[in-house]
Amino acid sequence: MTDALPQNVRIEVKSSRTEDFTLSRRDIKGITPNGHAAVLLKSRHLKGPRWVLVPAHVLSPGAVNENQLSQLTEEEGAPTLLVEKLNKSWSDWVLDSGVQDLFFKQPGALKEAIEWCLKNHPARPSRFQGSVREGKLSRGLRGFQSRLDQHVKGDSGPKQEGFVHQHLLEDAFRQAGYQVTNNNIGVPDFSATLVAEHDMTGILEAWSPEDPTLRQMREQIRGLNDEQRAELFEALRESLTFKRSV
Amino acid sequence: MSDGRNRWRLESITIRDMLAFQGEYRREFEPGLQVISASNHTGKTSITMATLWCITGQIPALARLNKSSFRLDNRHVGSNAEPEARLVMTDGNQSMVINRSYRPRPNLDEDLTVEIGDASYTGADAQEQLFETLGVKTRSIEGCGVVLQDSHLALITGKETDRNQVISDMLGLYNLSRLVPVLVDQSKEVKSFHEEVSQYLDHADPLKKWEERDDQLASELSDLENQAVDAGLTAEGVLEDPDITGHDMIVSVADDLGLKDVPERSTIEEGVVWIRQALGKLRTSSPEATEAAKVDREKRKQGGALSSLKDFRDRFSNLHDDLAVESQGGEMDIEALLAQVTSGDRTLAANNNTRGELGKEKELFTVAYSHLLSCPDGEKCPLCETAIDLTKLTLNMKSRIEVSVAEELEQLDRDDELARNKKRDAEERVETLRALKRTLKDLVDDLVEDLDGLAPALVARLDVGLLFADVQARTYVAGELETVIANQENTVEKLGSKLEECLERRNLVEEDRYQPAEKSINLVNDRLAPLSEKHAKIKQHGELRDAAVARNTDLGKVNKKAKALTNRLKKIARALAEHEESSATETFNAQLPRISELFNSISGNPDYDGLAVKTSVKLNSVAYKLIASCSDFGNLDEAVGHVLSGGDFSAAAMALLIGLASGEDHRLGFIMLDDPAQGMDPVLQASFAEALGGLDTDRQTIILTHQPEFAEALNKAGAHHSTLGQWQGGRLH
Numbered sequence: 001m002t003d004a005l006p007q008n009v010r011i012e013v014k015s016s017r018t019e020d021f022t023l024s025r026r027d028i029k030g031i032t033p034n035g036h037a038a039v040l041l042k043s044r045h046l047k048g049p050r051w052v053l054v055p056a057h058v059l060s061p062g063a064v065n066e067n068q069l070s071q072l073t074e075e076e077g078a079p080t081l082l083v084e085k086l087n088k089s090w091s092d093w094v095l096d097s098g099v100q101d102l103f104f105k106q107p108g109a110l111k112e113a114i115e116w117c118l119k120n121h122p123a124r125p126s127r128f129q130g131s132v133r134e135g136k137l138s139r140g141l142r143g144f145q146s147r148l149d150q151h152v153k154g155d156s157g158p159k160q161e162g163f164v165h166q167h168l169l170e171d172a173f174r175q176a177g178y179q180v181t182n183n184n185i186g187v188p189d190f191s192a193t194l195v196a197e198h199d200m201t202g203i204l205e206a207w208s209p210e211d212p213t214l215r216q217m218r219e220q221i222r223g224l225n226d227e228q229r230a231e232l233f234e235a236l237r238e239s240l241t242f243k244r245s246v
Numbered sequence: 247m248s249d250g251r252n253r254w255r256l257e258s259i260t261i262r263d264m265l266a267f268q269g270e271y272r273r274e275f276e277p278g279l280q281v282i283s284a285s286n287h288t289g290k291t292s293i294t295m296a297t298l299w300c301i302t303g304q305i306p307a308l309a310r311l312n313k314s315s316f317r318l319d320n321r322h323v324g325s326n327a328e329p330e331a332r333l334v335m336t337d338g339n340q341s342m343v344i345n346r347s348y349r350p351r352p353n354l355d356e357d358l359t360v361e362i363g364d365a366s367y368t369g370a371d372a373q374e375q376l377f378e379t380l381g382v383k384t385r386s387i388e389g390c391g392v393v394l395q396d397s398h399l400a401l402i403t404g405k406e407t408d409r410n411q412v413i414s415d416m417l418g419l420y421n422l423s424r425l426v427p428v429l430v431d432q433s434k435e436v437k438s439f440h441e442e443v444s445q446y447l448d449h450a451d452p453l454k455k456w457e458e459r460d461d462q463l464a465s466e467l468s469d470l471e472n473q474a475v476d477a478g479l480t481a482e483g484v485l486e487d488p489d490i491t492g493h494d495m496i497v498s499v500a501d502d503l504g505l506k507d508v509p510e511r512s513t514i515e516e517g518v519v520w521i522r523q524a525l526g527k528l529r530t531s532s533p534e535a536t537e538a539a540k541v542d543r544e545k546r547k548q549g550g551a552l553s554s555l556k557d558f559r560d561r562f563s564n565l566h567d568d569l570a571v572e573s574q575g576g577e578m579d580i581e582a583l584l585a586q587v588t589s590g591d592r593t594l595a596a597n598n599n600t601r602g603e604l605g606k607e608k609e610l611f612t613v614a615y616s617h618l619l620s621c622p623d624g625e626k627c628p629l630c631e632t633a634i635d636l637t638k639l640t641l642n643m644k645s646r647i648e649v650s651v652a653e654e655l656e657q658l659d660r661d662d663e664l665a666r667n668k669k670r671d672a673e674e675r676v677e678t679l680r681a682l683k684r685t686l687k688d689l690v691d692d693l694v695e696d697l698d699g700l701a702p703a704l705v706a707r708l709d710v711g712l713l714f715a716d717v718q719a720r721t722y723v724a725g726e727l728e729t730v731i732a733n734q735e736n737t738v739e740k741l742g743s744k745l746e747e748c749l750e751r752r753n754l755v756e757e758d759r760y761q762p763a764e765k766s767i768n769l770v771n772d773r774l775a776p777l778s779e780k781h782a783k784i785k786q787h788g789e790l791r792d793a794a795v796a797r798n799t800d801l802g803k804v805n806k807k808a809k810a811l812t813n814r815l816k817k818i819a820r821a822l823a824e825h826e827e828s829s830a831t832e833t834f835n836a837q838l839p840r841i842s843e844l845f846n847s848i849s850g851n852p853d854y855d856g857l858a859v860k861t862s863v864k865l866n867s868v869a870y871k872l873i874a875s876c877s878d879f880g881n882l883d884e885a886v887g888h889v890l891s892g893g894d895f896s897a898a899a900m901a902l903l904i905g906l907a908s909g910e911d912h913r914l915g916f917i918m919l920d921d922p923a924q925g926m927d928p929v930l931q932a933s934f935a936e937a938l939g940g941l942d943t944d945r946q947t948i949i950l951t952h953q954p955e956f957a958e959a960l961n962k963a964g965a966h967h968s969t970l971g972q973w974q975g976g977r978l979h
């Protein structure tokens with residue numbers, strides 16, 4: 001286990017309506033050596049619902065249950081701080097029935113609906129902790145699942161639920177300061193890279209606003225020394241995180 | 247001997263109060279072959295067993311001895327018995343003396359001493375030296391040169407397990423042969439535990455109740471949240487941590503009310519108590535409430551004064567009426583009435599004087615009358631000599647006494663009655679008038695106090711004497727009172743209106759500020775406090791559930807270990823059994839030529855010329871099977887095993903026991919056999935005796951037998967022959 005945020009992670013997402021999961025040789029190969037299987041555990045006995053990131057090197061192909069996966073996360077290499085951040089963001093969304101109301105009211109495909117929701121209506125942070133949060137989360141998750149089953153056509157509920165949770169997880173990575181690259185086909189499901197300060201500088205250099213005021217601001221920023229610029233980027237990052245959490 | 251040292255042989259054994267021997271018994275042993283013959287129950291087995299016990303300190307685990315009640319002490323001796331045995335041995339160069347005491351509660355330090363040459367040892371050191379010197383394996387109690395009758399019998403007639411146990415002991419595999427069943431039992435126990443735990447984990451589902459309670463608490467929380475929303479709390483507030491929402495609401499209420507110093511980090515209950523106390527103080531100390539209270543107090547005061555005035559008016563009016571009635575009844579001047587009383591008193595006093603004078607006069611007349619009656623003929627006064635008509639005087643005097651004085655006294659009584667009545671009437675009137683005057687004074691005093699500046703002009707006219715005497719004055723006061731009362735009524739009415747206005751202002755503040763605050767506080771208290779309580783329960787439940795999950799996980803791990811341990815124990819047991827079999831085979835292979843030779847020489851059966859021991863592992867323990875062999879045909883195996891005669895089988899068993907007991911792996915230069923020829927016919931006995939006679943002449947061979955023919959045969963084979971003596975009264979003689 002480690003408290004440092006990993007620079008690059010490759011994620012294969014696994015969610016299930018039962019407590020059993022199946023990992024194929026291809027799944028594991030796709031995230032080996034340094035990737036993780038992101039598994040959504042729902043059992044209350046395992047402090048769920050919660051996401052766990054299981055390092056690829058401890059995984060074996062075949063069927064595996066929640067209990068075994070939970071134990072595997074205690075192995076070396078599980079990014080504790082990252083998982084904590086991901087679960088906070090993800091569970092805030094599940095606990096916010098208001099934002100889910102908006103989600104289900106959106107016409108059209110689920111993909112557009114979830115992206116619209118995440119962009120325009122960030123979930124309200126919930127201050128619940130521990131068992132109360134877990135209990136509410138479990139109930140909220142069941143409620144969301146039930147609403148989703150009624151919302152979608154046929155028996156596609158479980159599959160669509162996995163799709164939504166993957167989007168929520170990707171968004172959670174973004175909130176944790178990562179740039180997410182989605183892989184629509186194959187393994188892993190997505191890759192995430194921690195956006196560092198020098199990347200902010202690159203973004204600044206690539207930024208070419210038409211508005212004269214913004215252009216002037218860009219030049220002013222470019223004129224700052226490294227220390228000043230680092231302070232500004234840190235403030236912007238905090239501001240971004242704060243905005244998303246409010 | 248592999249190391250070139252001499253072997254030890256027995257010189258003597260001394261037994262006291264032990265087994266068959268009561269008191270002390272000493273037996274010397276000869277070198278070489280010897281036979282000690284004796285009838286049954288004369289102590290042969292006791293000598294054998296005492297020899298074995300001296301060397302090993304162990305009581306053989308034989309079926310007929312292996313009882314909890316079995317003891318080595320002689321039962322006839324009683325509580326004073328001091329059972330002990332002393333074994334003396336020699337290796338030709340030095341002697342060894344083993345002294346061993348027997349007690350129900352053994353203490354090796356006191357029970358055992360061993361002297362080897364000049365060295366002396368006690369306790370565990372002695373036992374260690376003993377085993378080391380003799381080359382005897384620890385706890386191999388039956389491989390010590392002593393062949394018990396029971397071992398022989400066990401081989402011949404015992405169950406397979408008995409035979410296996412005897413041979414294992416002879417081979418010095420004591421520990422292994424006992425460890426394997428223990429391991430097997432342990433393995434079964436662990437397996438049973440594993441199965442029980444598995445069943446519990448699979449079927450009892452120990453976490454299910456926690457899960458059910460979890461759902462129940464979540465459902466109850468949801469119900470409380472819905473009720474809170476129905477009661478007026480916002481959904482956002484309810485879905486927030488109730489402690490935080492509650493605190494925020496209390497802070498908000500406090501802000502609205504202008505209260506400061508809201509306690510931080512307080513529980514909902516503490517916050518509610520604080521804000522309610524603060525609100526209560528605010529309600530009573532606000533300007534509106536203060537003004538209303540002030541006006542109310544003034545209204546009550548003026549209302550009270552008005553009531554007093556009205557009361558006074560009524561009482562004054564009544565008094566006025568009483569005085570009017572009283573004035574019609576006579577004199578109203580108390581002084582005049584008091585003068586009438588005094589006058590009456592004077593009249594009564596004067597009448598009394600008159601009554602006294604009349605009494606004196608009557609007394610004088612009475613005396614004079616008696617004098618006159620004594621002088622009926624008198625014509626003049628005897629004193630003054632005035633002429634008198636005595637008869638006339640006497641008659642006058644009598645009349646005067648009887649009529650005139652009586653009439654005057656009656657008149658005086660009438661005058662008295664009249665005077666008293668007048669006086670009493672005057673006194674009563676005085677009392678009445680005084681009471682009325684006091685009442686009037688009290689009324690005036692009360693009025694003066696109650697008016698307290700309301701009507702100074704009126705107060706100035708309130709003179710009691712004047713009011714008592716003057717009707718007009720009273721009438722004036724009554725009229726003024728009506729005016730004062732009317733003014734007071736007006737004042738009270740104005741205050742009532744003012745009070746209503748104040749109350750209205752206060753109610754407006756109550757409705758606008760305090761009641762919303764009260765509602766918020768009630769929401770916090772009635773809705774958020776239960777939510778907070780439920781949260782606390784859920785947290786507590788979560789902690790307990792996590793502990794239960796941890797216990798369950800631990801139990802699962804233990805169960806997993808139990809399963810692994812079961813398999814490991816089985817493997818160990820199997821490995822030990824195989825090791826035992828391997829060791830046994832190795833020992834047999836080393837001893838087999840000697841055993842076969844002895845068997846051949848004893849049995850003399852032309853069909854067999856050798857003996858083999860087949861070992862196998864059955865149910866994790868080593869089983870041994872004696873097989874006669876023939877060099878022409880090899881091992882005859884099962885077929886011959888069945889046709890071996892009892893005698894041949896006895897011979898085979900004895901050859902095996904002698905071969906193992908006198909093996910090369912120890913430094914015992916003796917072998918002691920207890921009734922070894924049982925089951926053998928005279929021919930076999932003779933062959934056996936001859937074979938024993940043909941053994942290594944350096945080896946001391948001691949045979950104890952109850953068979954005279956066998957003893958005789960041994961004697962013929964060169965054995966020194968002796969007897970145990972006669973048995974009499976529990977002692978050998």
